[in-house]
Amino acid sequence: MRAVPAPKVWVTGLTVAAIAAVAVLAVQADKGPHPTATAARPSASASAGASPAPSKSAGPAAVPDGSGTGRRIVYSLGQKRLWLVDASDATRRTFTVWPGTVSPDPGTYAVSSRNEATTGSDGVQIENIIYFTAKSGVSIAFSNAVDGSSPPPASGRQTGGIRMPKADGSALWDFGTAGTTVAVVK
Structure with missing residues (x-):
């Protein structure tokens, strides 16, 4: 009669095999191409060209x-960056953004x-759409794509x-409740 391994041995063996498979797939995925988002930048002729995706800087701006x-x-129009600032004037988070083709005027608004x-x-x-103003009949809001991408605005x-x-x-959705001040600067 052949000895049957205990159920714990089977579970342990399957777990080790699954972890090994995930590790191999993770290494393969890391070696593959990585998608990058592009942002459109209006030119003097009002046509849009692609520019590199925003990246996090080495230190907080x-x-x-x-x-x-x-x-x-x-929201800094020139830096294409947002800051989430708490009541004590401490920055809780800062990150770059991809603006649309219509920008808000500098000023103070509210969500x-x-x-x-x-x-x-x-x-x-x-x-995570947070509206705070409109310009030329276009609603202006912060948001993120569900799939995480940021394609250039439609031509x-x-x-x-x-x-x-x-x-x-x-993070912005959690921070930017209705009535939160939005300061737009150059």
Whole structure:
């Protein structure tokens, strides 16, 4: 009669095999191509060209002067960056963003409404949408693509979506409740 291994031996063996398989797949995935997002940058002729995806800087960027005080979201048009600033004026998070084709004017606004998910005017599924103003009939809001990408704005369309990476969109959603101040600076 043949001895049958105990169930614990089988479970342990299967677990080790599964971990090994996941490790091999992770190494293979790391060696493969990595998608990069691009952002459109309007030129003098109003045509859009692709530019590299935003990246996190080596150190946190300082909150721009003239952005106010207290708890607020600060959006720098020139730096294409957001700051989440708490009531003590400490930066809780900062990250780069991909602006749409319609930018808000510098000034102070407030989060007027929020929407968990919808389809953006460019046809992309978006989530964590935080509206704070409109310009030329275009609603301007922060959001992130559900799939984490940020394709360039649709050619010839006016878009007010200010997109960000998915993790940053979730952090902004938690921070930017209705009525939160939004300071837009140059």
